[in-house]
Amino acid sequence: MTPEPGPLAVLPVADPLFVDAVRAAGGAVAPLSASTRGIVWLDNAGGDSLGEVLAAHPDVNWVQLPWAGVDSFAEVLRQHDRPGRIWTSAKGAYARPVAEHALTLLLGVLRLLPTRIRADSWGAKGGASLYGRRVLVVGAGGIARELLRLLRPFEVDVTIVRRTAAPVPGATTTVTVDRLDEVLPAADVVVLAAPLTEATSGLLDAARLAHMKPGAYVVNVARGGLLDTGALLAALDAGHLSGAGLDVTDPEPLPTGHPLWRHERVVMTPHTADTPEMTRPLLAERVRDNVRAYLSGGGFTGVVDPRQGY
Known part of the structure; x- marks a missing residue:
């Protein structure tokens, strides 16, 4: 099922790099509201917070996660997956x-x-x-x-x-x-x-x-x-x-x-194979690609299967 596009929220903080990435791909960025249809989530440790957002906004139909691995979001994926909701990660980007x-x-x-x-x-x-x-x-x-x-x-x-x-x-x-x-x-x-x-x-x-x-x-x-x-x-x-x-x-x-x-x-090394200096521009590129896919009706990169956990 192709998600119906709508306003996108960059959360939990609207980092300018990713706001610009959404807009460069033609997406509309707006504060979280009942009209929000897509979320670019930037906090890797914020699984509980993301779950609260999704529980309060069931019409969100696309979620972009920040890292290649989604194990820290496993519970959110299990609890908040539903027909028509697409999850994407940064897998492959780094x-x-x-x-x-x-x-x-x-x-x-x-x-x-x-x-x-x-x-x-x-x-x-x-x-x-x-x-x-x-x-x-x-x-x-x-x-x-x-x-x-x-x-x-x-x-x-x-x-x-x-x-x-x-x-x-x-x-x-x-x-x-x-x-x-x-x-x-x-x-x-x-x-x-x-x-x-x-x-x-x-x-x-x-x-x-x-x-x-x-x-x-x-x-x-x-x-x-x-x-x-x-x-x-x-x-x-x-x-x-x-x-x-x-x-x-x-x-x-x-x-x-x-x-x-x-x-x-x-x-x-202390989990530094991909530092923020390396990953931020790569994630911004992934966001641009997936916003274009979101607006055009498909072709997302890094789609996550909640049942498989990646």
């Missing part, structure tokens, strides 16, 4: 900076940068190359596809794990999630780039980490809940895994003093 960060983390752990950055003497030589490695990527969205493009010069063999076995351009092999345990032991590197849902929570647990090839590496730029933090630490301490690159953790933020912060096998 693919380039996040994929770039994933590659940065991976090269950092391969080249032993945690040790070398802290060193105060010449020390022993060490490190590994990415060229020719077997890389397993969990997820097939924008981040995964951009990472495939960035990995191409390294002549890696890439296996994609996703919901369907439909081939992904640039990947050598594509398998469904139920075959993860089958392909995991062959991977030199595992990159997590999947949404956090009930089905993917704890995906890499102690059993699966133990199932990985000795000496393998893990990179997580998706959500901390995909990876068991305690099990990862144990696998690193035991020497079963050679390293981990983490932009997200569980819990998040990771407590001050947690052993992973100073671990010689870990490169960690």
Whole structure:
């Protein structure tokens, strides 16, 4: 069903960048009222507030969410989905900076940068190359596809794990999630780039980490809940895994003093794969595209399926 267009509200604060994006696409921005038909929501932590707005304004037929992942809005999606209401997110919009960060983390752990950055003497030589490695990527969205493009010069063999076995351009092999345990032991590197849902929570647990090839590496730029933090630490301490690159953790933020912060096998960043400086113009572009789709009767980018959670 195509939503009937009407005035749009930019909430919870009418940020000028996004007000201008709506207007540039031909949309009408107005304060929230009974006539509001679309919402551009900019507060990632404001799920409860968004729910209150939707409960009070049932005629809203389109909601644009601010991030690629919508796990923080899971309850709102469950409670306030209804026939004719379209939800869109920023999925795919931030693919380039996040994929770039994933590659940065991976090269950092391969080249032993945690040790070398802290060193105060010449020390022993060490490190590994990415060229020719077997890389397993969990997820097939924008981040995964951009990472495939960035990995191409390294002549890696890439296996994609996703919901369907439909081939992904640039990947050598594509398998469904139920075959993860089958392909995991062959991977030199595992990159997590999947949404956090009930089905993917704890995906890499102690059993699966133990199932990985000795000496393998893990990179997580998706959500901390995909990876068991305690099990990862144990696998690193035991020497079963050679390293981990983490932009997200569980819990998040990771407590001050947690052993992973100073671990010689870990490169960690505080969920900065896509900073506001990077994401704001990209989200504004997504808003412009989706306002045009809203006004023209369809063709939205980043449509969310509330039942799937992404």
